[in-house]
Amino acid sequence: MKKHTAMKILAVGAHPDDIEILCAGTLFRYKDLGAQISLCVLTDGSAGHRLIAGPRLKAIRKKEAEAAAKFLGARLFWLGFKDEMLFEDKPTRLKLIETIRQAAPDIVFCHAENDYHQDHQAAFRLCLAASFIASLKNVKTRSRALDKLPGLYQMDTLSGIGFYPEEYVDISKSLKEKLKMLSMHVSQLKWLMDHDHVDILELVTTQARFRGLQCGKRYAECFSLVRGWGRLLTARLLP
Numbered sequence: 001m002k003k004h005t006a007m008k009i010l011a012v013g014a015h016p017d018d019i020e021i022l023c024a025g026t027l028f029r030y031k032d033l034g035a036q037i038s039l040c041v042l043t044d045g046s047a048g049h050r051l052i053a054g055p056r057l058k059a060i061r062k063k064e065a066e067a068a069a070k071f072l073g074a075r076l077f078w079l080g081f082k083d084e085m086l087f088e089d090k091p092t093r094l095k096l097i098e099t100i101r102q103a104a105p106d107i108v109f110c111h112a113e114n115d116y117h118q119d120h121q122a123a124f125r126l127c128l129a130a131s132f133i134a135s136l137k138n139v140k141t142r143s144r145a146l147d148k149l150p151g152l153y154q155m156d157t158l159s160g161i162g163f164y165p166e167e168y169v170d171i172s173k174s175l176k177e178k179l180k181m182l183s184m185h186v187s188q189l190k191w192l193m194d195h196d197h198v199d200i201l202e203l204v205t206t207q208a209r210f211r212g213l214q215c216g217k218r219y220a221e222c223f224s225l226v227r228g229w230g231r232l233l234t235a236r237l238l239p
Contacts, residue, residue: 025171
């Protein structure tokens with residue numbers, strides 16, 4: 001098992017703020033252990049507001065994502081596909097393959113296969129395919145192929161609906177940083193209240209609390225390993 005100080009972590013979210021909602025507490029745990037962290041945001045987030053038009057919103061959300069990544073001390077890959085129009089097609093797949101090769105991760109965090117949003121579901125399929133293909137030398141992108149498959153973990157779903165945790169990470173000491181990082185997505189705090197009638201900071205705190213109750217900690221995040229030949233792990237790599 002590699003020491004966490006030598007690990008490279010890639011978290012992939014369909015939209016700006018997805019990573020913060022679903023796994024930022026774990027990423028701060030990795031940061032404290034000295035791991036190198038990369039974030040990949042697949043879409044431009046341009047659909048998520050009632051008052052701000054798409055082109056302006058896209059620029060705002062990119063700046064918010066950059067600020068959040070800086071706060072974490074992570075490298076940001078902004079792929080910029082159109083919000084609500086994420087598909088598992090060849091150009092999108094190749095762009096994610098190149099991103100994974102650049103990040104060269106030991107672990108990739110991705111959306112759950114059955115999460116509520118179609119972009120989240122497409123993001124899972126993209127990560128499943130691209131994380132495998134990134135190791136194939138005969139599929140060419142600018143960067144060299146990976147030497148081995150990264151471990152692939154599904155993140156929790158929004159509100160935990162339909163998700164069955166396999167591993168938990170204690171985020172009791174990193175919840176405050178998680179919430180601060182999420183709060184940097186200012187445009188979304190109002191949007192989620194207007195569109196979904198939810199205080200997203202309260203939602204993620206409540207979700208972390210009930211996941212914590214499941215594993216005997218104050219606050220936790222949970223994950224499920226994507227299982228299949230060549231992807232099974234013999235040691236725990238989560239912090």
